[in-house]
Amino acid sequence: MSEAKPKKRFGVKRWIILGLFAVGIYAAFIGPSILKPVSPVVVLPAEPTGLRIGSFQITNTILATLLADLILILMAIGVYRFIKSGQLVPSGFYNTFEAIFEFMWNSVEGTAGKWAKRIFPIPATIFLLVLVANMVKLVPGFESIGQIEQSPSGEGYAPVKLLQLGGLEVLTVDKGQPVTLITATGETASGNIKATTGEAEALCTICEVVPFLRGSATDLNFPLALALITVVMTQVYGVMALGPGYFSKFLPVKQLVSGGIFGLINFVVGILEIILEIAKILSFSFRLFGNIFAGVILLSILGALLPVVIPPGLYIFEVFFGAIQAYVFFLLATVFISGATAGHHGDEQH
């Protein structure tokens, strides 16, 4: 489609992009200080949003995960209705979905063989969830819109009132008015606060923005949960494929009794296998968490230092990395699970 005709549309898009560049330069260097990017505050644990179910605090990463879930469910409903409609040739969005599914299916079948059909749901679910969560976190508004709160570190900017939406006061933090000499604060330049009259006098003086939404994988709990599911399901599939004999990988008691000195070595190796399973959980979760969290820090810090040219390139880089990390998680889950179903033929031939 792009080769055939639309020369004119390309021209329009080029002017839009150049216009956005000009707006970016104006906001970052020339315009009023309220538009300038503030340097980010980096918080490792997820912040509570104030919502709660019973005594359970809902953090901003949980909200982002729920958003990703919602998108996935809508996609699934859309695809289901498309299949129900009986059309055989997909188009547009469904074509993309079919391509993703074919890609996943080919990968799983390539590694797992005849077990592919039973293994497929676990890695595919993980792939889709991580992919959607990583993509959704790049939408502007994530990590920038939130509640203004008093900065606990004592460094920050003064709040400035932007506009009034009914009972909702919309505020922003202003780079032009650093309250202390050391400048470090709220992610970007806007924040909502639910201003009831009672809270108005309790408004902060040194502020930072606690965002409503933060990327799911920037909370260690999200990758850790996926890693736990993967490793537990690895054992489940191992038992499904090999029966209780699967656990002889970890505790080769039979060889210890009959095998002499090599049986003893195998027994120690079995204990090492248990440690390996725990190391899988660690490497799974820290890989995803580290990549995504480092990406967030990179984007926000470089966005504050060099606001104009570099961040778009890094954004593309982040899109690429989100997809690659989802693929790596998916691939490793597939390989581990299919490895568990394949058993250990090497030992049986001894």
Added chain:
Amino acid sequence: MNDPVAFVTALKLLGAGMAMMGAIGAGVGVGLAASGGVQAMGRNPDAAGIIQTNMILGMAFAEAVAIYALVVALIIIFVA
């Protein structure tokens, strides 16, 4: 040394930077994996799919070391 807080902060940043030296090995490992993978694909383009899968797998394991170093550095700076 007159300002102990600044001294500790400086040492923290230094430690975080030194923790990231672990990325050297990971970089070498990822580079070796990519080099080997591309050479294998050049010799046997028919097997490109399998080679690519295993190459990315190896890269992910090598890269994990750098990620551990990064996590240690982040913890030193932001948590400890």
